[in-house]
Amino acid sequence: MAEPNYRLQYYMFLLSKHFRKVLLGLILLILIFTSVKTVGPEEEGVVMYVGHYDRTVQPGLNFILPFGIEEMKKIPVQRQLKQEFGFRTVEAGTSTQYSKADFNDESLMLTGDLNLANVEWVVQYRIVNSYNYLFKVRDAEKALRDMSEAAMRKVVGDRTVNEVLTVGRQEVATSMEVLLQRMCDEYENGIRIDQVVLQDVNPPETVKPSFNAVNQAQQERETLINQAESEYNRIIPRARGEASETIQLAEAFALTRVNVATGEAARFNSLFEEYVKAPEVTKKRLYLETMERILPKIGGKIIVDEKGNNVLPLLNLNQTEKK
Template sequence: MPAVPAKSISTGVIALLIVGGLLSTFYQIQPEEMGVVLRFGRYVRTTEPGLRAKLPLIETVIKVPVQRQLKHEFGFRTVEAGVRSQFSARQFADEAVMLTGDLNVAVVEWIVQYRVSDPIQYLFKVRNLDDTFRAMNEAVMREVVGDRTVTEVLTVGRQDIETSVQQQLQVLAGQYEMGITVEQVVLQDVNPPDPVKPSWDEVNQAQQQRDRLIDEARAEYNAIIPRACG
């Protein structure tokens, strides 16, 4: 086997170094992202979408999805998203079981949707931001649910709960400089606990039937009395 000339080896090594340097210099930021450039672990600049360059070896880039809507799920997790999404709630019941203001229990499953508004705050202001934000969500939801009756939580008060939680989360996120905008809180499912759900359904059906009978009686009254008086 013929010996490889030392010059060829040197040329190959240099070529590899050049290619490696180019690969570590240029990077791509997608349209929904912003790049946060660190030099020796310290923030130096942010970069917009497109093909960008950095100093090889001494600079690194963290890509932050500023245009993408992010979410956290509470009381359940999406196992498979699609036309017929599959959900799992058994392992996450502790997140959902809450005490209402009239000392009843409700099982509240919800989603919070948010976007990154300040990549620097999002990355560096709060340690373990995801865990902190989840704990904040649970605390706020329990406080809001605890200020309402079980009837409000399960029926007429859902939209008010969503709005109140969203507003309080945004205030806290601003105070802690999390760099996020809380866009929406959605109550995915709200129910009484399984052992009392049949009884609650019976009461709810009875109330609906009562309301229907009242409406029918009023309609009949409005139809008969004017003719009798006329």
């Protein structure tokens, strides 16, 4: 005959004796866990009563009805969120690592000139209305992703591949941001778009070498054009300045010659008038004035008569009279 297990019986006795206390403690623990909720400083708490919206609570310690009667969802309304398209961030930090595998279905799109472009972008947004975010649109995150894809395909489809890949990237991002915000307002999903950033835009891998060659040729063409314009801007203004200087010098020379000629003509006219009044006196005066200018420039001087018979004394005309 087996001996009775007194230890087991003792434990059963203790359990039966303290069952109510254990049950009460368990109920109290469940009550605390299901009724006390902490909302973070960047969050809002949306309280639902039996599945329906009841109220919105602010950050801090909050209390709701326990045992699932009320449920709280925490919405990060003060935090900037983001969605990535065409790639995913594997590890963020000083050297961020990205993964681009198996995302061609969302990044490969058709441009307006029927070419393909591989567009990778980031949508940065905030939740500004937690009620609309939870109840106006089913699965607002997925809806935003679908809207972002549709908006980007529309914007890229209105432009050529060269615009998307080169000069039009900023315009694509701006147009995408405006269009996506308009769609969010129309759907009333409680989301505000902060920024759309084009992470990378490339041609498909199969045509990338050809495109790079074309792009390099275009860059070389732009470089040559810029060099030609620089040379033009350096030479043409200098040539125009030299031409202007030559014209001004010619005009000054012409004005000087005209003024000199006008003065000489006036002098000749006045001299002619005096000559008409007294021809002999004028001729003699002109002769004397001319000799007065010429004789000081001649070295030795000997004066003879017309036949060379009589020699006049030497006149030292080089000495000036001392006062």
